[in-house]
Every structure is written in C-alpha cells, then in structure tokens.
Amino acid sequence: MGWLSLAIWTPIVFGAVLLALGRESQAQLVRWIALIGSLISFLVTLPLYQGFRLGTPAMQFVEKTPWIPRFNVNYHLGVDGISVWFVLLTAFITIIVVIAGWEVIQRKVNQYMAAFLMLSGLMIGVFSALDGVLFYMFFEATLIPMYLIIGIWGGPNKIYAAFKFFLYTFLGSLLMLVAFIYLYMRSGGSFDVLTWQSLPLPGTAQTLLFFAFFAAFAVKVPMWPVHTWLPDVHVEAPTGGSAVLAAIMLKLGAYGFLRFSMPILPDASREWAWLMIALSLIAIIYIGVVALVQQDMKKLVAYSSVAHMGFVTLGFFVFNPLGVTGGLLQMIAHGFVSGAMFLCIGVLYDRVHSREISAYGGVANTMPRFAAFALLFFMANCGLPGTAGFVGEWTVILGAVQANFWIGLLAATALISGAAYTLWMFKRVYFGAVANDHVGEMKDINAREFLMLALLAVAVLWMGLYPKPFTDVMDASVANLLKQVAVSKLN
C-alpha cells in the first residue's frame, strides 16, 4: 500500500471506528480517537512532500491496480506539483476542525467526528485520483458527509441549506459523469485521465465537454452566477463545516479545471477563456461590493470567498505561468485564511450565539488575545504583504497584467474592496467601546482555541514570508500544463 492510499484510507478507517462507538457516554474517548486519527492521517501525508521529486511534471507516488475490469477502470492514484499541496492542506485542516469541534459539539459526537474524518479521506482521494470513475466516486461521495454535517449540526435553516448544497452540486457532477463516459467512448474504452489528456477531440465535442465540466466545477468553485448556494450553506453550516467547505471543498472545483478542463480540452479552454475571465472579474468586483453590505459575518466571509476564488479562476485562464501559479497559491492561501476566518466567527458565535455584526462591538477589549489573531487573519484576507493572502493575489495580478493590462487593473481593484469590507467588519466587531453586556461578559480564548488559531497563524505567516516551498513544487507541473494547453487537439 502506497503513501497515497494510506493518506486516503487512514482517516476513513478512523471514521468507521468512530461510527462503531455509538454511545454518547463515550464522547470524550471519541474526541481523543478523532484527534489521534487526524494527527496520524496528517503524518502519513508528510512523506508525500518529503519524497516529492522537484523538476518533473510526471505523476509521483503512482499506484495502479485494476478495479472494475469490465469498464477498464483502475484504482489509479498519483500526485504532481498541482495536487500534492492540497493533500497536505486537507489533512492539516482536518486536525484544526477536530480541535474546533471539541467542546462545541455535544450531540452525536462520534458521527460528527467520523463525518469530518471520512470527508478528509474522500477529498484527498479527489486530489489524487487519476481515473475518471475513481475521481467521480470521491468527488460525489464528499456530498454525503457534508450533507449530513450541515443537516444535523447546522443552524435554524439547515434543511434548506443542506438540500441546496446537495442538489446544486449533484446536477453539475452528473453532467460531468456523462462527459466522462463520452471521453471513455472516444478514447476507445479508457477512463485514464492521462490518456484523455492526449486524446484528439473535435471542436464541437470539446465545447460541449467544456460546458459539462464547467457545470460541475464552476458550481463547486463557485463562480458567479452559480455561487448563490454558498452564502446560504455557509450561514447554516456548523463552524467546522464552513471551515472545511471554504478551505478545501471549493478547491475541488478549481482543481477540476486544472486537471480536466484545461489539459483535456485545450482548444475549448482557449476559445472560452474570455467567458471564464469575465465571470471571474464579475466575481472579484461585483461580489466584492456585495460583501460590503452584508449584516451577517458568515455571509460576508462567504461572499469574500467567492471573490477570492474569482482570483483563482482568473489566474488559470490567462494561461501564463504567473497566473496559474498565482491561482494555485491563492487556493492554498485561501484555504488557510478562510478556514481561519470561519473559525474566528465560530469562536464568537460560541460565546454570544449571534452572527450579526451589529451584535458585537469592542470585542478587542474583552478578548485581546483573540483579537490579535483575528487581526492577522483579516489582514491576510485583504492581502497584506507578509501574509499568505498577499502572495496569491499579487501573483495573479502580475499574471493578469502580463496577459492584458486592463484585466490586471480590474482585478487589482479587489484589493481596495477586499480591504474595505474586511477592515470595516473588523472595526465594527472588534474596535470601539464594549457594545453590550454579552460582549462585556466574553472570556478570552482558552488553550484549545489558542492552539487551533496559532497553528493557522503560523501557516499564514510562513506562506506569506517564504512561499518558495510552495512554488518550487508547482513550477514543473504548471509549465507542463501550459504546454498542454498551448497545443491544439483538433484533428
């Protein structure tokens, strides 16, 4: 069994063990097993980074065994510079989420922890699957735990949110399944993603497939105008659910563009790049303005996520190394930052049970340590140099300017709106006099919350100050990807 299989199945097996521990009286035991499980799951991903060979775009840690012989489906795993960081990111965020749910979740603890651990394994599977059916299985299977997480531990309007989440994403992925089977037929009976990447395809087929993929991935990213599920879901999901959703699940869509749309359909990608760029710019500019007027903290961060993911897709579809690398960096940075922002909101919510900005004010007076962490993450969200948020946005803007000055200029306006909505929210929630008794009675973060925020703070600063480990890994794969996009597959 290779390292990738271990990374996928360790959390899933731990999740299954937790499900077997049914009684509520065992809650404390369940929490510890979950924590140990998530730590081990993270540890087994480390060799993937350590043993990663730089300078080659080839797939590494490849595992391939026949799985469903009748359809020539293989259990085919592998990572390259594009995907390897997301495997680590997923396992890392899962630890944070387990810590975050430690005291907050009192009902059905074992199912909660099991859902997150299994979700973690499934998402790692998405990032490492190199077979269409395997990818689809992991991609879709993530819906089951997330649906239950939102529906069982969510807010008042959780049922609406859970259905919206499931059905919205299910439609997109079903169309993707049809596209996969079509590629299977065209390639003479292969579900291998790498084979598809070298498969010649006529223009019409490419366009249709491009939009089938678009349906799956754009909903997941989410891109404007199919982003409407995200604010609803974020508002209702429990803190851990929001964190995983923003930090990793959104990346599944963006990753899909890189792994499927661009290399398999280079001509359609180039032909429709204008559309992708336009939608990304709308997300960056328009959604940035929408975020400004939100009353609800979670909604605000959700809209900010849509705007930040706009940077990612913008970076991808300008087709230059800076843009794609920037998009990838932005994905990782956003994973840390948005996850941290949702956890910060969770910290406040646990104390006051409100997500309204107006319910707060002067939190910095009663929770100084917490406010310091929050300031760091908020600054990272508006792209302050030295934090992770800066690296991604800056590189994408450079890439965009290289492609077209005006696109770069429009994208850069996000730095203004991003700073506006983030800092304004910060001012209203944290600064000023203590607004009411609830805020006055708030206790500062305890050791557990300190630990979880500190881990993320280290990650945010590390990536902001020294992004080289990230870019080094990506370079070869990004260059290879761009080479594939540049070559026409029309025959």
Added chain:
Amino acid sequence: MIDRFSWIAIYPEIVLLVMACVIALVDLLDKSQRRMPAYILSVLTLLGVAALTGMYASGGQTIYGFNGLVVSDPMANWLKCFAALAVLVGFVYGRTYVLERGMLRGAEWYVLNLLSLLGGFVLISANNFLLIYMGLECLTLASYALVALRRDHTVSVEAAMKYFVLGAMASGFLLYGMSMLYGATGTLDIGGVFKAVASGQIKHQVLVFGVVFVVAGLAFKFGAVPFHMWVPDVYQGAPTAVTLMIGSAPELAAFAMAIRLLVEGLLPLAFDWQQMLALLAIGSLLIGNLAAIAQTNLKRMLAYSTISHMGFVLLALMAGVIGGNALAAANAYSSAMFYVIVYVLTTLVSFGIILLLSREGFESEEIADFAGLNQRSPLYAGIMAMCLFSLAGVPPLVGFQAKLSVLQALISTGQAFYIGLAVYAVIMSLIGAFYYLRVIKVMYFDDPVSVAPIRAPLDMRAVLTVNGALLLILGLVPGALMALCAKAIVQMLVT
C-alpha cells in the same frame, strides 16, 4: 425425445414444486402459532435451490430440455439463484410481520411464495411462448392471492382486486401479441420465431402488430409508463411483506422474460421495439420521478421510484442494437441485468427497514414515521441512508455502479439520440435525488416522534445488516458481479 439432460435442466423447479407441496402437508400437522417448521423448511428449500442453481450457473453450460421447450443457461440460473435468495431474505424479513398480522393461519404465506417463485423460474427458463405464458400466470396468480392474504383488511383486498384485473388484462395483451406472432411465423418456439423473422419472408406489418402487444404486456409487468397505474396502488395497499415479495424476485423474472421475448425471439425487429422502449423509458423516468416527489407514504414513493428505475432498465435494453448492428448487445443487456439485480438488492433493504420499524398494530409506512431514526438506532438509519443514496445513484454505493453501466451502454453507442437520452436520464436522477434526500432528512435531521424500541429477531437483524453492507461492498468492488452478468449475457447471445 426426452433425454436425461431434460430432467437435469428442471431440477430446481422440481425441487421447488415438491417442497411447496411437502410444506403444505407438513403444515397440516403443525398446530402452533408461529409455524416454525414451515419457515425452516422453506428457508432450507430456498438455500438448496439457490445452491443448485448457483452450481449450474457457475458450471456455465447451456442445456436445452424437452425438445427446446426450456433452456437452462447461466443467465437463467444466476437469475434463479438471485430470485431464490431474494425470496429467502423476504421470508426472514417478513416472519414476524406476517405473524403479527394474522397472515399465518396456515402455511399459505410460505407455499404461495414458493409457488410464485416457481412461476418465476419457469418464466426465466421458458423458451416457448406457451411456457412463458404459463410461468407468468403461475407467478402472478400466486401474487394476487398473496396481496389478498390479509382478508380482513379492506385496502389489501382492494389492491388485490386492482392487481388482478389489470394483471389479467396485461396477460391478455401478451397472449394476443403472441398469437399474432404465432399466426405470422407458425411456431411457438422462440428460436423458431427468431429464424422465421430473420428470414425476412414474413409480412412486417403483422409482426409489428404482434410486437406492440408483446411490448405492452411486458411494460405492464415492468410497471412502465403508461402501463404503471397498478404499481403505486398495489405497493401501498399490499401488506409490506408482500410488497417486498412482488417488488423483488418478479423483477428478475420480468427481465428474463424481456430478454427471451425481445432479444432471443424478436431481435430482427429490434428497430421497432427499441422505439417503443424509448417512449416507455422516457415516460417512466418522467412520471416516476415527478410523482414520487408528491408522496407522503413511503411505500407509494418507492413504487414510483420503481417505475423510474424500470425506465433505466428499459434504456439499457434499447441500447443493444444500433443501426442493425448488434455489437453493443452484450454490453447493453448485461448492464440491464446488473441494474435489475442491484435494484432488487436495494429494494430488499428498503422494505426490510419498513418491516423492521412496523410492529403489532402499527404500520411504519409514512415517511414521517421515520423521523429521528438516527437517534433511535444509528445502525438502521445508516443502512436505510445507504439504501436511499444507492437508489439516488450516489457513489460509492452500488446504485451508482448500476447507473454508470447503463449510462455507459447508452453513450457507447456514440449516437446523438442515445447521448441525449443519457443526459435526460441524469437530469431525471437529479429530481430523484430530491425525494430520496427528503427521507434521509426526516431520519437524520428531525426529532423522533416515537421512542418505541426497535425489536426484531436476531436472524432478521443479521440478514438486514449484511444486506445493507452489500450495498457498500458491491459499490466498492462491483467487478465480480458485473463480470458475472457480462459472461451470462454473452453466452445467452451466442447460443
């Protein structure tokens, strides 16, 4: 000439028939309430029959018996094996249910089910129009009686009446179609019909008339739109244990009947019947999925869901012959077979859970009765959730693999029309996902209305857990079952 092989071919049927009679007789001596001897004998019989047919099937031989009247090939034997197991599982699930509802005054429950299975066996193996008809009647007559087994229950009796009237009409259709084909081809033998039609000497018009009626009869049995009216009423009205029985094993027999009639007999007319199946499938997917949304009764919802799943089976059946070329046939028909088997496996779980939750004087068949099941029993809520996700076609459960094979069969044809149908089918699956999710929502997100403990005998709990686990296991490693279907269908096509 009746040779030794003829008898070997029908051993399973002989065993079933003899044992059904023995059980009826033994039961006369049994004065107890629970009728355990009949139960144990039935279970042993079914185990034996399943083992026998499984052995035949893995032997891989095709035997024609009684001058081509019956055929015993791997496809038939696997279907028989699975049908026997399905009835066995039904006996285990339904044991306490039928006892508590006074359906065990005699051993009719066991004997009628065995006879119905016998009819299914005959149908599966039949290679002759008359034998098909005989098997079908044996199957359905026993089913009518089963639906009416709760004599004092008005709804059940009404359902039985409806089932009988509509079923008789369907049989009439089928018989009429067969008689037309007989008139045109001069033979009742399916192989003979195939040869006569393939020769091209026969007037096409007459044949098409015959095909229309045959397809209508089949559509009745499948419950395809617009011949689906009986399905919701019978599913809802019949006692749940009986619903389980008519929703599982007979579907396997109906599939075999469709293969024997349409593929083995009328393949040269594929162009005609494929168009009819396309219409039936489109209608079934639409009506089945849309009507299921409006249901509050779980059994009725599952009935509409059955209609939509049969739409998928029909889609697979029509993807076999493209432009007169039967190259894709094995692929398409084995996908259909896989889909039917998976469907039966999933149906057993869903009705098994309904039976588990019902107790004396309380039918747990409203969706609302499932509220908060996760808090009452995480295990059974988990099994039911897997079953529903499987029906919705969400990976990694086996229902996804079934949908994948059918979609693959459709798209592999490379024809725009078939690819369009595949897209249509997945959009309909999305609608389907909604009503399955709603049941999961009730089980997981709502608070329980009843805190009555879930009590069930050990055998039922064990079988139900294994049955539920199979949905996941077969979803993860479907290769063996798929290969089994493919091999059986290929052999059916070449002989």
